[in-house]
Amino acid sequence: MIKRSFFALSKPRLTYDLLDTSLQSAQELAVPGSLTLLLPEEIDSAKKALIGPGDAVKKGQKLKLYDDSTPYVLSPVAGTIKEFDSYSDDFGSTGTYIVVKPDPSAQGDDQWAQADLEQTLEFAADYLGQIPGALPVSTLTNPNYDIRTIVVTGADADILCDTCQFVCTAYAGLMVAGAKILKAMTRADRMCITVPENLSAQVDLDGFNVLRTSDTYPSNLPAMVMKDHLGKTLSPGAIPEDEGVCFIRPEALVSLAQIYETGHPVFDKIITLIDKGGKKYRVKATIGTPISKIFSCFNVQINERDRIIIGGPMRGFATYTAHHPVVPDMDTIMVQDSDVVPELLDNACVNCGECVRICPANIPVNLLVRYLEANLYEEAADRFDLESCIECGLCGYVCRARIPLYQYIRLGKHELLTLRENA
Amino acid sequence: MTNTKLIVSHAPFWHNGDSLFQQNLNFFIALLPAALFGIFHFGAPALGVLALAASSAMLWEVIMSALSKKKMAIADMESAVIGLLFGMMVPATMPWWVVITGTFIAVVLGKFVFGGTGGNPFHPTLVGLAILTMSWPAFLDFDTAYVSYQFDFTALAPLVALKSQGTSALASFSNYDLLMGNEVGGIGSTFGLGIIIGGIYLILKGYARWEIVASFIAGILITATLFFVLHPDTYAPPLFHLLSGYTLIGAFFLAVENSSSPVNRIPMLIYGFLGGFMIILVRNIGVYPDGTILAILLINLVNPLIDIIRPKALGKGVSNA
Structure with missing residues (x-):
């Protein structure tokens, strides 16, 4: 935790972390004995569900709850559905956990073999909504938005995080290929990428408009990138999409390229784990893996009253269970010891300014x-x-x-x- | 599934470690040089007044917290600072019951009736002092307070002497004496050097805003210079005004109180300058010898009006169409 300095005449300055180059590659985590998929739709007992406990699923099979529902998840493994559970996030939005037990003997991913790998947005909306990196297909297909500029977040938005920087440097070729595919799919005519200004790694970013962002937080947040680099100050309440700009993780492009190259879906999410001492670990885990498996893989002990943060220290969210699954947009997991959890109080504002x-x-x-x-x-x-x-x-x-x-x-x-x- | 209980809360998950206790502790530390000098200078009675002021202020806070069923925030030391400041601004010979009444007014009427910490529109200490000035001016008269003392300097309150005797009184006060505390006055408000050192410490620590202090002092110097240049025979020179009375403690410790001062830069500059300007007007034209208390209460009053001058928020007033 960064403390107030002894002399505090000027305002405090938080800086972004640069890519941790000591972690050359991500450690692959084996598929665990049970996967939890997070579907952003609530179970409605009045309707007849398409899937239920005991059903066999194939690898890459699209799982959705009801005929008329749009949210779906792709099963990363072949196996059987074990149970359903309900989930609600910190704002009370509800969802469903689908627990799948993998069956190593089952083979094949029929649905994908039959489907034509088309480079269209319709296909992406149907099958690529849950790829690692969370391609925002609902935004791209939304008729209310006219997305003309795509900004790849090569510089992570939160401090301490460096997953996006890692993906950009380690998978630069795939990312460039993925960008070409995405450009062909959408009407976007401008591809930008944010890169920390003092990142020394040499990467060939062919076709990208490189935006060098400052190392001072919060210069990598979408609104600041819009203002500083794209010359578009968002009016109050507006989101970048209203201005025709869509922000995309580099990993979404990498996944896109891998899918069109191999013809098979990908489910491996790259995650950076930051332990209590601030040490980073890079891991590649299948979507649906409970994050407790990642902790045990690196011997990170979780005690009572610790805090598990998904995302960075400034903008992430704290999960209430170590069994929270890996989801497509999870870049960083941070563990905070109970000793350093800062106290919040119900004081009135004292107007210190x-x-x-x-x-x-x-x-x-x-x-x-x-x-x-x-x-x-x-x-x-x-x-x-x-x-x-x-x-x-x-x-x-x-x-x-x-x-x-x-x-x-x-x-x-x-x-x-x-x-x-x-x- | 194992059920380890985790702490769940919202971002940000980091904090820079600042707290109200840190703020008030630093105020306390910054006040110490001037307060210690006062004890050294005015003897044991000064220690008695300071201790009584700080402890009675804390006691009022405890009583009011209990009565209003609010969370006990005595450990934040806010009342201790209010009481200490009160003690530093009164003479060492003040009777105990006046001190207790003063801190009662400061803590209860100055702070608690407005809702406690953060709600006070005026500096609580100044509310207490202002009401005492109206009610029992005799106990705040520095000339009569120290009649039993033997000093090796002019035992006249500089600003009162200036008011009654005109500029002829200035000969007995050198700027050096005023800076080093060789004058009669409040226990902790005479030692100019100590107040300046403590004040600069607070500014460097970020607990006092330099904009307010600088513009306050600029307000005093500029206004006093104007008067002095126009009528050098009638008005005192600017440095005399800066170093005498409550001016320095007002600039470094009273005007910067959070709840009653602005937070935006331009309002801070206006606020401070107006305070300095008002002090000189009261001293040179008004009836009170020292205008600091009234001037700061007045700028506390205009604070909400000027603090609406602020930069446009992101995206306001721009159109991308």
């Missing part, structure tokens, strides 16, 4: 939080720039009163959307 001075979006967080605490979300958005927040978390990092500011802001945005939807 640390948050106001560090906010990259110039939001009056000191005033905003008073309205958010009082559930005045509309007013917070109208008068105190709630929607300008780029979600970097720096306000909560510096808060002297230890108020969970970023949480208030995210909750405020969430509630505001709910209010508007119901209006």
